[in-house]
Amino acid sequence: MEKKAMRGDFRSDNVAGIHPAIMAALATANQGTAQPYGQDDSARALNARFSDVFEAEVTVFPVATGTAANSFSLAACMRPYGGAYCHEGAHLRLSEGNSLAAWGHGAALVGLPGEVGRIDPAALRQALAEAPRGNTQKPQPDAVTVTQATERGTVYGLDALAAIGAVAREHGLVFHMDGARFANAQAHLGCSAADMTSRVGVDLLSFGATKNGAMSTDALVVFRRDLVEPIAFTLRRAGQTWSKMRFAAAQLQAYVEGELHLDLARRANARAAQLGHGLARLPGVALLAPVEANIVFATLPPALIDALQAQGFGFYRRGPGEIRLVCRFDQPEEEVAALLQAARAAG
Amino acid sequence: MEKKAMRGDFRSDNVAGIHPAIMAALATANQGTAQPYGQDDSARALNARFSDVFEAEVTVFPVATGTAANSFSLAACMRPYGGAYCHEGAHLRLSEGNSLAAWGHGAALVGLPGEVGRIDPAALRQALAEAPRGNTQKPQPDAVTVTQATERGTVYGLDALAAIGAVAREHGLVFHMDGARFANAQAHLGCSAADMTSRVGVDLLSFGATKNGAMSTDALVVFRRDLVEPIAFTLRRAGQTWSKMRFAAAQLQAYVEGELHLDLARRANARAAQLGHGLARLPGVALLAPVEANIVFATLPPALIDALQAQGFGFYRRGPGEIRLVCRFDQPEEEVAALLQAARAAG
Amino acid sequence: MEKKAMRGDFRSDNVAGIHPAIMAALATANQGTAQPYGQDDSARALNARFSDVFEAEVTVFPVATGTAANSFSLAACMRPYGGAYCHEGAHLRLSEGNSLAAWGHGAALVGLPGEVGRIDPAALRQALAEAPRGNTQKPQPDAVTVTQATERGTVYGLDALAAIGAVAREHGLVFHMDGARFANAQAHLGCSAADMTSRVGVDLLSFGATKNGAMSTDALVVFRRDLVEPIAFTLRRAGQTWSKMRFAAAQLQAYVEGELHLDLARRANARAAQLGHGLARLPGVALLAPVEANIVFATLPPALIDALQAQGFGFYRRGPGEIRLVCRFDQPEEEVAALLQAARAAG
Amino acid sequence: MEKKAMRGDFRSDNVAGIHPAIMAALATANQGTAQPYGQDDSARALNARFSDVFEAEVTVFPVATGTAANSFSLAACMRPYGGAYCHEGAHLRLSEGNSLAAWGHGAALVGLPGEVGRIDPAALRQALAEAPRGNTQKPQPDAVTVTQATERGTVYGLDALAAIGAVAREHGLVFHMDGARFANAQAHLGCSAADMTSRVGVDLLSFGATKNGAMSTDALVVFRRDLVEPIAFTLRRAGQTWSKMRFAAAQLQAYVEGELHLDLARRANARAAQLGHGLARLPGVALLAPVEANIVFATLPPALIDALQAQGFGFYRRGPGEIRLVCRFDQPEEEVAALLQAARAAG
Incomplete structure (x- = not known):
């Protein structure tokens, strides 16, 4: 759109x-x-x-x-x-x-x-x-x-x-x-x-x-x-x-x-789990809450946050060094992979 | 539906x-x-x-x-x-x-x-x-x-x-x-x-x-x-x-x-005009207001109202002997004709 | 005051x-x-x-x-x-x-x-x-x-x-x-x-x-x-x-x-009754409701209304030729008498 | 009353x-x-x-x-x-x-x-x-x-x-x-x-x-x-x-x-100042805020609070060991003195 x-x-x-x-x-x-x-x-x-x-x-x-x-x-x-x-x-x-x-x-x-x-x-x-x-x-x-x-x-x-x-x-x-x-x-x-x-x-x-x-x-x-x-x-x-x-x-x-609602929710949850998993392994990154649904809250090094946004990833800042990422039912797995790759590269 | x-x-x-x-x-x-x-x-x-x-x-x-x-x-x-x-x-x-x-x-x-x-x-x-x-x-x-x-x-x-x-x-x-x-x-x-x-x-x-x-x-x-x-x-x-x-x-x-909105409105208005026109000619029927949009208010002999409803025409009663008929954008012309015909037959 | x-x-x-x-x-x-x-x-x-x-x-x-x-x-x-x-x-x-x-x-x-x-x-x-x-x-x-x-x-x-x-x-x-x-x-x-x-x-x-x-x-x-x-x-x-x-x-x-409340109410009611009684006898005056409590509603000739107000009687106009007069618990009987007298004189 | x-x-x-x-x-x-x-x-x-x-x-x-x-x-x-x-x-x-x-x-x-x-x-x-x-x-x-x-x-x-x-x-x-x-x-x-x-x-x-x-x-x-x-x-x-x-x-x-309002307020404030002053000198008592108006907030040993209430002094508890005392414009100086004396005696 x-x-x-x-x-x-x-x-x-x-x-x-x-x-x-x-x-x-x-x-x-x-x-x-x-x-x-x-x-x-x-x-x-x-x-x-x-x-x-x-x-x-x-x-x-x-x-x-x-x-x-x-x-x-x-x-x-x-x-x-x-x-x-x-x-x-x-x-x-x-x-x-x-x-x-x-x-x-x-x-x-x-x-x-x-x-x-x-x-x-x-x-x-x-x-x-x-x-x-x-x-x-x-x-x-x-x-x-x-x-x-x-x-x-x-x-x-x-x-x-x-x-x-x-x-x-x-x-x-x-x-x-x-x-x-x-x-x-x-x-x-x-x-x-x-x-x-x-x-x-x-x-x-x-x-x-x-x-x-x-x-x-x-x-x-x-x-x-x-x-x-x-x-x-x-x-x-x-x-x-x-x-x-x-x-x-x-x-x-x-x-x-x-x-259908459960199918779609499972997909979104799975994307968030991948994302949380991948982010948690990066240096300087910490999850702020267990990823149980389709949302990831994490603290990241400020430079990393800037880098990800500069590279075209959309998400919201929730405080200094804190971001929220939400996965949706039709989120392509590639988007998750791309973000994790970009984070690793920038980290 | x-x-x-x-x-x-x-x-x-x-x-x-x-x-x-x-x-x-x-x-x-x-x-x-x-x-x-x-x-x-x-x-x-x-x-x-x-x-x-x-x-x-x-x-x-x-x-x-x-x-x-x-x-x-x-x-x-x-x-x-x-x-x-x-x-x-x-x-x-x-x-x-x-x-x-x-x-x-x-x-x-x-x-x-x-x-x-x-x-x-x-x-x-x-x-x-x-x-x-x-x-x-x-x-x-x-x-x-x-x-x-x-x-x-x-x-x-x-x-x-x-x-x-x-x-x-x-x-x-x-x-x-x-x-x-x-x-x-x-x-x-x-x-x-x-x-x-x-x-x-x-x-x-x-x-x-x-x-x-x-x-x-x-x-x-x-x-x-x-x-x-x-x-x-x-x-x-x-x-x-x-x-x-x-x-x-x-x-x-x-x-x-x-x-599009005007096209559709014109159709609905036209149906209402036909309906009003047809009803007004029937004995014992009077329009309560000029039919300028897609709604007809009329007084009818109570027996005629009953007869029309019994024959499967849907509309609302608004008082003793008074009814309201509304035409919609996709109202088939046949429905108008059928109602008028039924009214004439019953009148 | x-x-x-x-x-x-x-x-x-x-x-x-x-x-x-x-x-x-x-x-x-x-x-x-x-x-x-x-x-x-x-x-x-x-x-x-x-x-x-x-x-x-x-x-x-x-x-x-x-x-x-x-x-x-x-x-x-x-x-x-x-x-x-x-x-x-x-x-x-x-x-x-x-x-x-x-x-x-x-x-x-x-x-x-x-x-x-x-x-x-x-x-x-x-x-x-x-x-x-x-x-x-x-x-x-x-x-x-x-x-x-x-x-x-x-x-x-x-x-x-x-x-x-x-x-x-x-x-x-x-x-x-x-x-x-x-x-x-x-x-x-x-x-x-x-x-x-x-x-x-x-x-x-x-x-x-x-x-x-x-x-x-x-x-x-x-x-x-x-x-x-x-x-x-x-x-x-x-x-x-x-x-x-x-x-x-x-x-x-x-x-x-x-x-005490009944004593006081009786006094106010009595004043209103006197007032209503007196007014009703005047030519061109009609009570608009029976005087059952302490309020009088009446129609008066407009000139009479003006005259009474000019002479220092306080009351409210409620429409053309219509006034409301209220009596209170400590209304002196003289005020009622004075108003009636003034009305008769002006009438 | x-x-x-x-x-x-x-x-x-x-x-x-x-x-x-x-x-x-x-x-x-x-x-x-x-x-x-x-x-x-x-x-x-x-x-x-x-x-x-x-x-x-x-x-x-x-x-x-x-x-x-x-x-x-x-x-x-x-x-x-x-x-x-x-x-x-x-x-x-x-x-x-x-x-x-x-x-x-x-x-x-x-x-x-x-x-x-x-x-x-x-x-x-x-x-x-x-x-x-x-x-x-x-x-x-x-x-x-x-x-x-x-x-x-x-x-x-x-x-x-x-x-x-x-x-x-x-x-x-x-x-x-x-x-x-x-x-x-x-x-x-x-x-x-x-x-x-x-x-x-x-x-x-x-x-x-x-x-x-x-x-x-x-x-x-x-x-x-x-x-x-x-x-x-x-x-x-x-x-x-x-x-x-x-x-x-x-x-x-x-x-x-x-x-008049200032006169009365000064009296109430003075009583509160006396009260605060007197209480603050007692062992185990601390004022929770400077006494600038007519209210005293203090922490007291729980036993002292109980004793004062038992002896007929009225005030509100605001938490464990915390009380509020308010002085009014017509508070007799004797009430303040009595409370302080009782507190010293019980302390």
């Missing part, structure tokens, strides 16, 4: 295009007329399909972005004076324009520290033990949100998720998962989608599809019946209820058909 | 599919990688293209729905204690879940009466003359919004728009146009897009594309530079900023390429 | 001063130290006292104004996409700066017509029968609010209140009463406070005190336990939780001590 | 009563009738008086609480996507129920570290240098707010305030001062009110009166004309516009008459 071709584009997984199967599904859906706003057969079929995938009766709301899925779902389910516990580095907290506070009418995000992007269940438990319940000066515990895979490219294990789910249940919190890279996490764990969600008590899932091959839609998956209504109303007034919903449904159907 | 085939589907123009040229554009855009969030070349190209179309330097924000375009643009530009004048039957006022009040923090819609869906410029001028400026108990005049074509299927003439634009300028109001059916209105008037917008002082345009052949995007077109920033921030936190923005841009580019 | 003395001040009941008994109560409360924010003994005593008055276990929140009581209580109890039915002339709807929409995140007020300021229970029932439940484009029924005495100076009878309470219960609505002039209504009906509230199913009462002798406080009286928490949090963050709450409590205690 | 008499009450300065001069002023104001909602002479006189005090043309809004002054003033002046820099321990950030985010529609508070409760101007400058301007994912710099005296009982020097004011001006930020204990700070510095505000560029001041002798009102003092309108509207719809505003004005007039 952009003229200056890169030798390797590791800026983000959302620089990618659309997977051919998803394009094909759009064409297939483009027949006849259909009830708008998700009141047609395609919406019912999508709910049924995802209920199979998550082994639980779920309601699916296709939405335009992950920010919409995160912010409006929590906003719809929290008290205005409530707080949602999250990792201090959560995307929702740092990179969504304070949207939960905006649409949640002052609902708060309470940041918790934690190694390599993960909330420590013990820290959550501790925070809840000290929560100022009934103190009108302070946010009241309403929700906990985890990012899976995390912003640091790591993945919560099933035990950690189960522990967080147990805390949530115990304290009456809504358990939300920001799964912008859900498939990458699932592929890493080798588990089922239900293992990561319904089995550990997830109530709301922002299910990413765009970063991993879809065109214009992510999905908000709701596991609790009583949360469906407030979310439906909130999304409608937020302009997230497409009239031609069938084309969003078609993308999501194709995305999970034959576990 | 839905199994029970209708003999004619006049429920809404958003039951339609995607025009082939727009599908083709998606495929074309699906090459290589691109900066996300509208920071790539496609966004710049879209701004340039629409600046040509509207003969003014505009900034285009593709958004998921017309509700998003309407609510968030006005919300971003109004004071929380401001009011926007609109027709009392405006979609924004009656059918968007009170969204402007929600995202505009209590911003108000002040309904004005008016024949066949149009605000009377004199009534607007009168309302402004009596506006309680400085009275902290009352909404303060901030904006005026017109729907073009109107909810009643009529179209504002250029003189009426110019008159409203003059009032807006005089009173320092933002002039917003809900153009969910902009192309249908333009086709009816036979004027340029600029005639209906930049030349009459429109500041913000919700430019509909979905109802007329696009898949998943409408556009918010901003004519005033100082309104760009608040809108950009508002849309981002509202989850309306697609990462893969290029595919929304591609739809909008294809939509206006070679004036 | 203001230099130009009036011959009679009928502008509003809130031009009045403070009743001596309430001033005395402030002095009495000014001893020793006390827990702030309503966590001291005075708050507990206030709840107990009002529970006696209303013959139900209530929680009392002293607040700075009636607008605060109205807006924040409804905002705290409604869904953002909910609607509250009210009379189309309700203060909350016309004169509070759209505050419910602001603090209620887009919650709507749905105006109902009704004679002389009163909602007709049948009209409410009808509106609810037609309510678009589940339609995400429309406000969902959440509450009904009545003004007692009404903005038109009339009073709902107990049967009407019971009928509205029954509808509310049936449809799961919160029943709110804007009682800015509660005492005037109670004095008119000659009933108990419980008859007008707990016995007819009122859930939330904005209990006016300022207009009838207090200094700086009205009260929000909450009849439903489950509504106490959201209201407490909402008021705290709205800056309505005084640190020195004991002085608000003292005002409210003195206000109801020995039924 | 509360039955169990304390030997010394150091819980907060808002446990105090009303100063007699302020009570007397209420009685004086209680004559005749007056225009409601601050449209009478008393409001004009208040503006004039405070304009003298602050040596600048100011507009004064009496409000019910400091939370109202802080939250609604910033909310009225910030963009919804804006951020206000504050000390990480600011009351506004930690103890006002996330109210700015609620009423400011997602406006953010960006916490800065700083010694003993004070923002370091260099840290502010640094934060602004790194501010992500134009990045729609992040709050945009809109305001800076300082607390004077700070939450830690310290006072910004005039140079520090001037430095922050300069940064604010340079970056176009609104400069807000939370002056819940303004008089205590002014008394400490021995400067004029103008030195601490208009001379250093303060735009908005939450001017505390309740903690230092008033009954039910603080004041929002607005130094910038263009901010008056949005604040007036915001306060009205927030139910902060008293009808009988003259009684709030009377309190504020009496509060500054003959510099």
Whole structure:
């Protein structure tokens, strides 16, 4: 799309295009007329399909972005004076324009520290033990949100998720998962989608599809019946209820058909693993977190960073000497090889 | 898409599919990688293209729905204690879940009466003359919004728009146009897009594309530079900023390429004209508004309404004996003929 | 306070001063130290006292104004996409700066017509029968609010209140009463406070005190336990939780001590009755509503209106030939007599 | 007010009563009738008086609480996507129920570290240098707010305030001062009110009166004309516009008459100085911040804390071994002496 071709584009997984199967599904859906706003057969079929995938009766709301899925779902389910516990580095907290506070009418995000992007269940438990319940000066515990895979490219294990789910249940919190890279996490764990969600008590899932091959839609998956209504109303007034919903449904159907999403995530993860592996062996280079999904965080000698960018490799700097590299579903293996070779040559 | 085939589907123009040229554009855009969030070349190209179309330097924000375009643009530009004048039957006022009040923090819609869906410029001028400026108990005049074509299927003439634009300028109001059916209105008037917008002082345009052949995007077109920033921030936190923005841009580019949008609108309008014409000749049938775009409002004998629905024609009832029929860009002429024939037979 | 003395001040009941008994109560409360924010003994005593008055276990929140009581209580109890039915002339709807929409995140007020300021229970029932439940484009029924005495100076009878309470219960609505002039209504009906509230199913009462002798406080009286928490949090963050709450409590205690509020309301009502009576006998004068509380609405010959104002009588014009006169608890009988005499002389 | 008499009450300065001069002023104001909602002479006189005090043309809004002054003033002046820099321990950030985010529609508070409760101007400058301007994912710099005296009982020097004011001006930020204990700070510095505000560029001041002798009102003092309108509207719809505003004005007039506020603050400060002095000499006791206003933060041996509370001294624990003691305007010197004696005896 952009003229200056890169030798390797590791800026983000959302620089990618659309997977051919998803394009094909759009064409297939483009027949006849259909009830708008998700009141047609395609919406019912999508709910049924995802209920199979998550082994639980779920309601699916296709939405335009992950920010919409995160912010409006929590906003719809929290008290205005409530707080949602999250990792201090959560995307929702740092990179969504304070949207939960905006649409949640002052609902708060309470940041918790934690190694390599993960909330420590013990820290959550501790925070809840000290929560100022009934103190009108302070946010009241309403929700906990985890990012899976995390912003640091790591993945919560099933035990950690189960522990967080147990805390949530115990304290009456809504358990939300920001799964912008859900498939990458699932592929890493080798588990089922239900293992990561319904089995550990997830109530709301922002299910990413765009970063991993879809065109214009992510999905908000709701596991609790009583949360469906407030979310439906909130999304409608937020302009997230497409009239031609069938084309969003078609993308999501194709995305999970034959576990395409896992195939694509495995490819991206494999590229990142290669990249991490190769970089870690270079002198002066250190990985900042285990490479468990499709993202590599590393510190490199500043001269090496400059050299790689000068040679046409795209990625983001995250601080002095620190970079982030993201692999996407259609990342050519050659791009990884080229970057590693260039790094070795420059090192 | 839905199994029970209708003999004619006049429920809404958003039951339609995607025009082939727009599908083709998606495929074309699906090459290589691109900066996300509208920071790539496609966004710049879209701004340039629409600046040509509207003969003014505009900034285009593709958004998921017309509700998003309407609510968030006005919300971003109004004071929380401001009011926007609109027709009392405006979609924004009656059918968007009170969204402007929600995202505009209590911003108000002040309904004005008016024949066949149009605000009377004199009534607007009168309302402004009596506006309680400085009275902290009352909404303060901030904006005026017109729907073009109107909810009643009529179209504002250029003189009426110019008159409203003059009032807006005089009173320092933002002039917003809900153009969910902009192309249908333009086709009816036979004027340029600029005639209906930049030349009459429109500041913000919700430019509909979905109802007329696009898949998943409408556009918010901003004519005033100082309104760009608040809108950009508002849309981002509202989850309306697609990462893969290029595919929304591609739809909008294809939509206006070679004036496709006008072609399609002309077809829909022609079908509605036929329909209106045919119905008006039947005994006991009266049109409720001139058929100027692609919508027909009519009163029919209740038994005739029942008969038409029983025979598989889809449309909405709007009150006792009142129905609305909408024609879409790909409405087969046969469906119109069949409905008229059935009506004649049943009448 | 203001230099130009009036011959009679009928502008509003809130031009009045403070009743001596309430001033005395402030002095009495000014001893020793006390827990702030309503966590001291005075708050507990206030709840107990009002529970006696209303013959139900209530929680009392002293607040700075009636607008605060109205807006924040409804905002705290409604869904953002909910609607509250009210009379189309309700203060909350016309004169509070759209505050419910602001603090209620887009919650709507749905105006109902009704004679002389009163909602007709049948009209409410009808509106609810037609309510678009589940339609995400429309406000969902959440509450009904009545003004007692009404903005038109009339009073709902107990049967009407019971009928509205029954509808509310049936449809799961919160029943709110804007009682800015509660005492005037109670004095008119000659009933108990419980008859007008707990016995007819009122859930939330904005209990006016300022207009009838207090200094700086009205009260929000909450009849439903489950509504106490959201209201407490909402008021705290709205800056309505005084640190020195004991002085608000003292005002409210003195206000109801020995039924002072009813005494004062009876006096104001009697003045208004005299005034209405006297005016109605004049040629060219007509009362626009029965004078049941302390307010008179009348049409007068324009020349007469001018003459009265020229002679130093204060009141508000409400339209061509229409005026509103309000009597307060400490209105001297001479002011009423003087106005009537001047009117007769000028007539 | 509360039955169990304390030997010394150091819980907060808002446990105090009303100063007699302020009570007397209420009685004086209680004559005749007056225009409601601050449209009478008393409001004009208040503006004039405070304009003298602050040596600048100011507009004064009496409000019910400091939370109202802080939250609604910033909310009225910030963009919804804006951020206000504050000390990480600011009351506004930690103890006002996330109210700015609620009423400011997602406006953010960006916490800065700083010694003993004070923002370091260099840290502010640094934060602004790194501010992500134009990045729609992040709050945009809109305001800076300082607390004077700070939450830690310290006072910004005039140079520090001037430095922050300069940064604010340079970056176009609104400069807000939370002056819940303004008089205590002014008394400490021995400067004029103008030195601490208009001379250093303060735009908005939450001017505390309740903690230092008033009954039910603080004041929002607005130094910038263009901010008056949005604040007036915001306060009205927030139910902060008293009808009988003259009684709030009377309190504020009496509060500054003959510099009563400074007299009272000096007394409270002197008590705190004695207390800090005395405590600091005890073994195992350390002051956590210089005692510059009327608050003492100290670490004490846990057994000593227990002993003091057991003997009837009231104060708050702030962490293990840490307490806060606040002196009020009418704190008897004997209470300080008694506490110190008890501490020496128990030590």
